[in-house]
Amino acid sequence: MTETNNSDQEDSQTPLQQITFLLRKYKLVEGLVNLQDSPDLSLSESAVQKKNLSELQDFLDQLHPADIAHILEALPLEDRLLIWSMIKSDRDGEILLETSEAVRATLITDMGTQELVAATEYLDADEIADLAPNLPQEVMEDVFRSLPIEEREQLRAAMSYPEDSVGALMDFDVITIREDVRLEVVLRYLRWLEEMPDHTDQLFVVDRNEQLKGVLLINRLLVSDPDTLVADVMTKEIIKLHPDDVAQQAANAFERYDLVSASVVDENDKLLGRVTVDTVIDFIRDKAENEALNLAGLSEEEDLFAPVLKSVKNRWGWLAINLITAFIASRVIGLFEDSIEKLVALAALMPIVAGIGGNSGNQTITMIVRALALEQINTRSTWKLLGKEIGVSLVNGLVWGTIIGLFTFAIYQNAELGLVMTLAMMLNLLLAASLGVLIPLTLRKFGRDPALGSSVMITAVTDSGGFFIFLGLATIFLL
């Protein structure tokens, strides 16, 4: 898909495929060398081997850090560490930043203190802060000692913000200018800097107290007369983020207002740093991924090739919760064992009522969680939404309930059983709709994340509730 003009690699192969190929070649010959002890043979073999090795190394050297990170993620542990050992140490830091936490842990375990301290040498303070949770205590102490004072302060600041705050997304790569100079001077200043940070789409205009006065858009700088004053072309209506805001709010602002970078200020409008769009994209991706993982009952990202016991641990929590809700549902059925003994068809029919209820409840809950995330629900609209969901569940209950009632009648030739199925279906869908609205709103009211666990809760309710409604109705009307 993407090509770089200078590379002589075949377009049809991804870097991962090429590495896998080179790695296999290397390991094959290594195997031969180890097998044969005859000295003259192993000599020529090891010459071949040297060539293979340098071929691998050359290929790695020309890859982007993000591509290397991707390759490391996709390789089984043994191959991963082999490749990792071949990477030039001045690139270690950048690559560690691009890997997932699970894979990063496997790489860091393989490195010594000195190596780790060296890896941070080429990173900015905010980047070191991103790695900090994974680094051993002694490494962080060494890193602190090795930093100049200003960066040490920045690192301390960056590490002090909680994980999902704007502060955690912030970097310190800001170019600041004064409002009373001409653009000509700004242009000369930039040339004097010789380099500008990535994602610099605006320069920050501050006064001598570092209070943010406005921004000079690079687009404006380029098209304006060099004799103009900064004050005359700068933008004063700007987005200001605060380090303690939740990161999601920054992401919403970037998405809505199509930003490339945004300023971060303290309560006195003093400029602290900026957030850039590349960090925001990573945040959005991570967040979407975590939601998908949590929905499926995985606690966190998992290294594809994690040892079995580590994976078991990651999946433990949700399975345990699931087990408890299944136990409860089982005891609800247990209450009606007499009824089932008398009319065994109930056992075959009850999972249908529970299943459709769960599916329908999850549809409602997804709608509500999404609307909450987009801040589209207020107390006034809550009642409207509840009304709508109940309406939907009544229509669904009537239609699906009738179909299921007819199906039941066709199989068991029992009209009353069919009617009980229809009625149970309608009531369980009603239950699913009401709780599908109320569960996320209640979680939210108590300051909890409405996405987390609502799906498990609604399924628990529609399972146990579905069994209870169906078997209860059957006991009353049929026996």
Added chain:
Amino acid sequence: MTETNNSDQEDSQTPLQQITFLLRKYKLVEGLVNLQDSPDLSLSESAVQKKNLSELQDFLDQLHPADIAHILEALPLEDRLLIWSMIKSDRDGEILLETSEAVRATLITDMGTQELVAATEYLDADEIADLAPNLPQEVMEDVFRSLPIEEREQLRAAMSYPEDSVGALMDFDVITIREDVRLEVVLRYLRWLEEMPDHTDQLFVVDRNEQLKGVLLINRLLVSDPDTLVADVMTKEIIKLHPDDVAQQAANAFERYDLVSASVVDENDKLLGRVTVDTVIDFIRDKAENEALNLAGLSEEEDLFAPVLKSVKNRWGWLAINLITAFIASRVIGLFEDSIEKLVALAALMPIVAGIGGNSGNQTITMIVRALALEQINTRSTWKLLGKEIGVSLVNGLVWGTIIGLFTFAIYQNAELGLVMTLAMMLNLLLAASLGVLIPLTLRKFGRDPALGSSVMITAVTDSGGFFIFLGLATIFLL
């Protein structure tokens, strides 16, 4: 969270809350006017009303199009159309672009042909193409006729690319330069343009055939000596996208290489347009959202205040599939009615086996789908993964199976029944793990999206399979 310096709005209120407040005030007075027919009263009331209306209008005028779109999404249909009617017609186009498809449809239904054609007047060709699927045929014909030839060609091109292709993300706002001029000339050219497109972080260097030769990064332009030739500072190793590539590949490139914009070229390297990071963010968000919706059994985004029957239609498909799988599971249980009649505890226990199997299978499938999306799986690693998942399921089966076996024994005082539970649990988890790996890989092999429907399929298998395994084992060993 975000503040704009110039606004006099209270910081604590979101625009949505303010609009809701102003709207309520407006509608309250409107109600009074309609109630009372006494002329002198209604006169003073309508003066108040005029003031309320202009207050609402002023507030709307100063809002960003994206914020207005957000407010429209959150309002019930009646209020939504009232606000929509108050918006200046030259902003209609921008706002329509920012709304979800479901809400956009409600707004467009409310507009006449002339209004719609006028709304497109302030939009670029690629933006009109985004709206095109929602616009009536006659509006598009009028729009085509009203465009200058160049834009007409662009619109035709933009509309010709399939929805999830790079072409659909592309815009035409490129600034092109030649490689044999000095930076000085480039700077003068930009000043002559007077305006630069948003997200211009690079200028595209083309020859006289519009073949892309490289890019001049704005960052480089600003820090380099104006006497330098473009050819000497331009970057030749660049990302080139192709309009027929799938959009996800562009998103991956933006995420990995931290891009702000990227060129789109045809097979002869002729520059066609560019993709910018704001479009990519929208794409990533939409994609994540659609996955979450599909997972919950919703076909598409749903207007929060859609009429009941429209919502029913959106949720119909997955409920029908769910119903079929539930029927099948029910028939599997039906096969064993004799056994359940003899030992009614089976009815209470069987949902546990099915439930845990479903949960565990969904964990596996989520891991695999994610790895497939990140292109981390090849034939060599498939077997390793299958082995790992089977290992995890064996450990889980042993542990959870034992717990459940003990629970069964505690309740029913039947050791054999406990053992059958343990065994059934292990076998169903094994089934869940194997199919959790194989279902997405098979879907992929046949060119289908592995995310779509795998969760429904695995649940169907672990339900019916779990009932069959458990009731089958019980029939063999206990009866």
